[in-house]
């Protein structure tokens with residue numbers, strides 16, 4: 001199966017895909033993105049991902065015309081050309097090409113890039129032992145709900161965590177609020193209740209999180225949207241994360257200290273099973 005790229009209307013091998021060095025995505029990180037999985041030939045939650053893409057564009061005044069040039073048919077064509085039933089689809093839209101200047105001109109033509117690859121298998125070993133994470137200062141900007149390609153704080157935090165032997169890092173504000181992992185949403189569980197930080201401007205509004213919250217309803221676990229403090233993390237019965245890439249993944253140690261017994265907790269396991277059932281049925285509500 002070929003991994004393929006799409007650049008402004010043209011499909012081809014990834015190694016041959018090109019964008020200008022004067023693209024603002026390259027020069028300023030001035031763009032937005034989405035990552036979608038397909039399972040067994042079916043895109044998972046495409047409408048939700050595309051609504052978020054549209055919202056990200058609107059937040060940055062990025063003038064892509066989603067009505068005139070809908071993105072979904074391009075994704076579908078890419079999937080069919082690549083032939084991957086279990087695909088990882090990466091979509092990036094930048095403001096486009098113009099001589100370098102902080103101030104962008106009006107009327108730019110956005111650059112649209114996509115890649116279609118085999119969806120990587122999740123590590124069974126990681127799933128069963130759970131992730132070990134460290135906490136790190138949240139030094140990101142105040143609009144983390146925008147899925148912008150400008151990801152340096154996330155990149156540096158994740159790489160630092162890996163160098164120190166951790167699987168990931170949790171961003172914590174100076175006032176002690178835990179926000180999310182470097183590329184996943186964060187949850188704690190206490191007495192069977194699932195708590196997650198407010199879906200405000202400080203976190204990415206995860207699509208997987210929508211499914212997880214629906215799964216919580218289905219397994220009868222109450223949910224509460226409330227700030228998580230570092231002491232809450234330390235005292236929680238269970239901690240876990242969710243994202244397109246890791247689905248539902250237990251966090252079993254934080255800064256070298258085990259979470260509760262140090263094993264993936266029962267609610268996390270049940271939510272992961274419910275998530276997999278939702279994936280099988282194509283969307284969360286169908287599997288209720």
Ligand SMILES: Cc1ncc(COP(=O)(O)O)c(C=O)c1O
Nearest residue numbers: 183184185204206207208243244
């Ligand atoms: C910072 C951050 N939070 C949360 C998520 C989870 O989002 P989703 O479930 O839509 O993949 C991601 C995914 O990339 C992310 O980068």
